[in-house]
Amino acid sequence: MNKKIVTIALGAALSLSASAAMADTLEDVQAKGYLQCGVAPSTPGFASPDENNNWSGIDVDYCRAMAAAIFDDPEAVRFTPLTSKERFTALSSGEIDVLSRTTTWTMSRDTNLGISFTGVMFYDGQGFMVPKDLGVNSALELSDAAVCIEAGTTTELNAADYFATNGMNYNPVVFEDQDEVVKAYDDGRCDVFTTDSSALAAERLSLADPDSHKILPEIISKEPLGPSVRQGDDLWFNISRWVYFALLEAEEYGVTQANVDEMLGSENPSVRRLLGVEGEFGKAIGLSDDWAYRIIKHTGNYGEIYERNVTPIGIDRAGSLNDLWTRGGLQYSPPIR
Amino acid sequence: MSNKFAYVRTEMAQAMPPPVTQTGVVGWMRKNLFSDIPNTIMTLLAFAFLVWTVPTLYNFLIGNAIFVAEDGTPCRAPEAGACWAYVIDRFDFYIYGFYPESEYWRPNLVFVVAAALITHLLWPELPFKGISAIAFFVGLPIFAVILLNGGSFGLPQVTTEKWGGLMLTLIIASVGIVVSLPLGVVLALGRRSHMPFVKYVSIAFIELWRAVPLITVLFMASVMLPLFLPEGTTIDKILRALVGVALFQTAYMAEVVRGGLQALPKGQYEAAHALGLNYFKSMYFIILPQALKHVIPGIVNSFISLFKDTSLVSIVGLFDLLGTVQATSALVEWKAPHQATTGYLFAAAVFWIFCFGMSRYSIYMERRLDTGHKE
Known part of the structure; x- marks a missing residue:
């Protein structure tokens, strides 16, 4: 009986917040005068304090792009650092307006949590790092290797699956903490270190001799990381999604932070529609027609954001999944028309 | 008769130095x-x-x-x-978090004023304790909020999510300490009260808060609480953590103080009654001064553990000193094998300085207040 009451109370509380979430997020944000954005507390390349004690990273720049589209001011955003446990509650309770925190887009999250993913800012996946003098060029040559893994993560399960499906044996060397894993690998207690490739690149730099290690080309899991918003506010969903698309569209047509002003005079109809010279596409998402111009002017296009944040941590873009579709990657935007 | 013994020496031989193996x-x-x-x-x-x-x-x-x-x-x-070099480079971040550099003077000023008032309060020989106590317990919090948060008197606003580093650690610790001691005394007296309502409310409060871990309290405050609040009413994240830490600490403080109250012989209470003092006067003049003196080590123990517990707020995404150290341990341009270790060493050193300082002061206070009850 008691349980029932608690369930009802919880349900009532959740439905209250769900119905309240139907409210017009754009209107609320405009009334507040700033965007509240949930980010990771410290993930280099994605969201971390930089040398001037400002937030920087690809997830951070996405929020700045949204703020630029809404307010024409990339600084009209407040960042809430969230742990992985807090992030979904913070979004569904309205504490933040958009969650841009290295969150893997999965079906269960998209359907069960009352949130909607709006795009993929970064295609991540699990990879392997080995010392160069091991002479290994492919993960398929790793039979009987000792593999350093962090305990209790999907990383551990993915590795088990990968070695099983390829009929290889391996000796897992398991640690509780990422730092311990790196230390053990650096001390030569195992042949291979495996984790998400974005973290792999960053951790390589903390090894005693980064140049004597390399990351193997195989990616063995799908970890699409992207921003998400509350379900039930279609206008806000569209804004979040099209800010992401505008970043890609701008890169595809060569519109950069530097040349965006001269691009206003471009003859290319796609560019003219993107920058709001032609058509009224901004109105459809409740913004002004130069919404995309503002984004590019303040934050640059996707490629520039990537160069600024992710390239320094050592993840090359060329030929990766994060390259534009025109260069063989997966980053693709539907046309603006 | 007196010359029966003849002495060769007229004066005592000089004592030999003790053997070198003994000195x-x-x-x-x-x-x-x-x-x-x-x-x-x-x-x-x-x-x-x-x-x-x-x-x-x-x-x-x-x-x-x-x-x-x-x-x-x-x-x-x-x-x-x-x-x-990495710690030196990131030093500002460890102290102020995201607080804008041009506004550093504001936390600095608050810190200087607080340090001056604390010194005055803790230095037994100085006069005018009452004035500085009021200034510290009433004036300083108002002054600190106005100055740190800004938004009035022409100061640009610095919202709380920019607060961090040692500054945040000190804010949480001092709010916890300042709130928990008086509230703890009230609860301890309440628990020993003869009025059933007061007594059971106090017991319920203490036992509830003591029975949950601080991490749970912080998680409830940061994850569950927003779900129960109506949409649009978000309570500041730091405020939530402050309230959680302060209430948690109050429950512990109440039990420490109760220990002191129970250590007093019944005669003291009876003597106070016999003098005709009412409840509040007897508590204020007779009971509490003795009881609190007995439990100084316990009180300081709680303060020290509170000071260290403040680092738990980093698990709810607040950047206290430890949080800032952890956040920068991922900074790419300083990536090095001992980067994280050095950061943690620095944090440990800072915590040690503060905790050791509190501990030394408590020993000094114990000696000073020692009125010879111990043999």
Whole structure:
């Protein structure tokens, strides 16, 4: 009986917040005068304090792009650092307006949590790092290797699956903490270190001799990381999604932070529609027609954001999944028309 | 008769110095380090341990440490020790978090005022305690909020999500300390009260808060609470953590104070009654001064554990001192094998300084207030 009451109370509380979430997020944000954005507390390349004690990273720049589209001011955003446990509650309770925190887009999250993913800012996946003098060029040559893994993560399960499906044996060397894993690998207690490739690149730099290690080309899991918003506010969903698309569209047509002003005079109809010279596409998402111009002017296009944040941590873009579709990657935007 | 004995010497022989094996360094060592076989073995083992660790430690902390560097490159050298240059470079962030650099004077001013008031309050010889107590417990919080948060008197607003570092640690710790002591005293008195309502409310409060871990309290405050609040009413994240920490600490403080109250002989209470003092006067003049004196070590113990517990707020995404150290341990330009270790060493040193300071002050206070009840 008691349980029932608690369930009802919880349900009532959740439905209250769900119905309240139907409210017009754009209107609320405009009334507040700033965007509240949930980010990771410290993930280099994605969201971390930089040398001037400002937030920087690809997830951070996405929020700045949204703020630029809404307010024409990339600084009209407040960042809430969230742990992985807090992030979904913070979004569904309205504490933040958009969650841009290295969150893997999965079906269960998209359907069960009352949130909607709006795009993929970064295609991540699990990879392997080995010392160069091991002479290994492919993960398929790793039979009987000792593999350093962090305990209790999907990383551990993915590795088990990968070695099983390829009929290889391996000796897992398991640690509780990422730092311990790196230390053990650096001390030569195992042949291979495996984790998400974005973290792999960053951790390589903390090894005693980064140049004597390399990351193997195989990616063995799908970890699409992207921003998400509350379900039930279609206008806000569209804004979040099209800010992401505008970043890609701008890169595809060569519109950069530097040349965006001269691009206003471009003859290319796609560019003219993107920058709001032609058509009224901004109105459809409740913004002004130069919404995309503002984004590019303040934050640059996707490629520039990537160069600024992710390239320094050592993840090359060329030929990766994060390259534009025109260069063989997966980053693709539907046309603006 | 008196000349029955003839003395050759007219004065006393000068005492010989004690044998060299009993005095000086050698004597001290024989007495304290090599007095018997087990003692000698322990001494040799301890000495071997020092020989084994101290040079390595010295090399890591000072000898091979990097003090000046533009970025992490020198720290990445295989023989490099602690990367102090990284701590020096990130020092501002460890102290102020995201607080804008042009506004650093505001936390600095609050800190100076608070330090002056605390010094005045803690220095027993100085007069006008009442004024500085009011200034510290009423004036300072208002002053600190106005100055740190800004938004009035022409100060630009610095919202709380920009607060961080040691500044946030000190804010949480001092709010916890300042709130928990008086509330704890009230609850302790309440728990010993003869009025059933007051008594059971106090017991319920204390037992509820003592029975949950602080991490749970912080998680409830940061994850569950927003779900129950109506949409649009978000309570500031730092405020939530402050309230959680303060209430949690109050429950512990109440039990420490109750220990002191129970240690007093019944005669003290009866004597207070016999003097015709009412409840509040007898508590204020007779009971509490004695009870609190008995539990100074316990109170300071709670303060110290509170000060260290503040680092738990980093698990709800607040950047306290430890949180800022952790956040920058991922900074790419300073990536080095000992980057994280150096950061943690720095955090440990800062925590140690504050906790050791509190501990020394409590010993000083105990000695000063010692009125000879102990033999």
